[in-house]
Amino acid sequence: MREGPDEADELKARLAKLRGDLQSQRDGQKEVQRKADGDLTDKGLGQAMSLGFRVLSEFVAATVVGAVIGWQLDLWIGTAPFLLILFLGFGVAAGFWSVYRLAVTPPAPRDGQKPPQ
Amino acid sequence: MSEAGPAIDPIHQFHINPIAPLHIFGIDASFTNASLFMVVVLLAISFVMVLGTSGSHIVPNRLQTLAEMAYEFVASTVRQTAGDAGMRFFPFVFSIFMFVLFANMIGLIPYTFTVTSQIIVTFAFAAFIIGMVLAYGFYKNGMHFLNLFIPSGVSPILLPFIVLIEVISFASRPISLSVRLFANMLAGHITLKVFGGFVTLLLGAGVYSLLAPLPLIGIILLTAFELLVAFLQAYVFAILTCVYLNDAIHPGH
Numbered sequence: 001m002r003e004g005p006d007e008a009d010e011l012k013a014r015l016a017k018l019r020g021d022l023q024s025q026r027d028g029q030k031e032v033q034r035k036a037d038g039d040l041t042d043k044g045l046g047q048a049m050s051l052g053f054r055v056l057s058e059f060v061a062a063t064v065v066g067a068v069i070g071w072q073l074d075l076w077i078g079t080a081p082f083l084l085i086l087f088l089g090f091g092v093a094a095g096f097w098s099v100y101r102l103a104v105t106p107p108a109p110r111d112g113q114k115p116p117q
Numbered sequence: 118m119s120e121a122g123p124a125i126d127p128i129h130q131f132h133i134n135p136i137a138p139l140h141i142f143g144i145d146a147s148f149t150n151a152s153l154f155m156v157v158v159l160l161a162i163s164f165v166m167v168l169g170t171s172g173s174h175i176v177p178n179r180l181q182t183l184a185e186m187a188y189e190f191v192a193s194t195v196r197q198t199a200g201d202a203g204m205r206f207f208p209f210v211f212s213i214f215m216f217v218l219f220a221n222m223i224g225l226i227p228y229t230f231t232v233t234s235q236i237i238v239t240f241a242f243a244a245f246i247i248g249m250v251l252a253y254g255f256y257k258n259g260m261h262f263l264n265l266f267i268p269s270g271v272s273p274i275l276l277p278f279i280v281l282i283e284v285i286s287f288a289s290r291p292i293s294l295s296v297r298l299f300a301n302m303l304a305g306h307i308t309l310k311v312f313g314g315f316v317t318l319l320l321g322a323g324v325y326s327l328l329a330p331l332p333l334i335g336i337i338l339l340t341a342f343e344l345l346v347a348f349l350q351a352y353v354f355a356i357l358t359c360v361y362l363n364d365a366i367h368p369g370h
Contacts, residue, residue: 046345046346046349047349049346049349050346050349050350050352050353053297053300053301053353054293054297054353057293057296057297057300058289058293060293060296061289061290061292061293061296062285062286062289062293064289064292065285065288065289065292066285066289069285069288087285090278090281090282090285091285091289093278093282094282094283094285094286094289095286095289097282097283097286098286098289
């Protein structure tokens with residue numbers, strides 16, 4: 001019975017220490033996170049804008065190319081306007097596919113990883 | 118500037134004026150202001166690179182630092198994107214990057230001509246890049262290069278559609294590559310000119326001339342932004358060249 005309060009005190013002290021350690025670690029993580037966010041707002045604006053332009057131009061270009069292919073095939077075979085409509089759909093699908101690929105693979109592997117072979 | 122001119126015309130800066138008319142077999146091959154600024158860009162690049170690499174001091178001077186930075190930057194970009202096998206295209210990518218970068222940067226100086234704001238210039242680059250990707254892809258991989266259009270793990274029913282979509286997506290690359298650079302340069306320069314027009318118009322508008330400094334501040338901010346865009350577009354052009362060359366070196370994902 002004598003050791004009871006001592007043990008409890010020791011346990012409390014250890015708990016307090018643990019809480020302090022956890023808190024400081026969490027603060028450190030927050031600091032790192034904030035630094036990363038700061039990087040994003042400073043340097044990342046231009047990168048984000050260029051990525052946005054990339055998405056836009058890929059999508060528009062694929063749609064236009066699909067439409068032009070359909071239009072020319074229509075002129076050639078004489079089935080206007082069905083192939084134009086069909087290939088416009090294919091162009092839009094190709095545009096979405098390009099944008100999807102852009103989103104899946106990061107545009108610039110920064111951390112020195114090997115590119116997908 | 119606009120007081121002398123009849124009206125503020127933001128498109129006027131993109132007019133191509135022949136300096137030395139030259140017609141070969143009915144083809145207009147005149148030396149224009151566009152040609153002049155291409156020569157200026159080439160001279161500027163040669164100046165930086167030749168003088169920058171001639172000294173090879175252990176403690177580099179400014180030009181040498183610039184040349185080495187450009188080399189390191191493009192080399193790391195090529196190596197990260199296209200792998201070590203892509204390094205044989207390093208001279209090509211470096212030339213493209215430097216030309217686009219210097220053309221964009223020199224175009225930001227007032228009274229100069231922006232070569233990359235002409236779609237025919239950027240499209241010629243993009244068509245050449247894609248042509249080279251096709252030629253090298255077939256030369257290196259033969260018919261296996263066509264695996265680029267056949268993703269693995271697709272059900273046979275969907276395969277014709279996927280292949281068609283892949284082909285359209287590939288065919289759209291030269292267009293998106295050229296239009297992106299051209300549109301960024303064109304839009305940026307027109308925006309700067311329009312803001313400049315606001316300043317002159319406000320100055321001649323009586324009481325409202327008090328507002329004239331506002332677009333001027335806008336021009337300063339936009340010029341800084343255009344510097345960023347000029348660099349980023351050159352970088353994006355170079356990195357996409359590497360990505361497409363990577364497809365030629367390693368097809369079939």
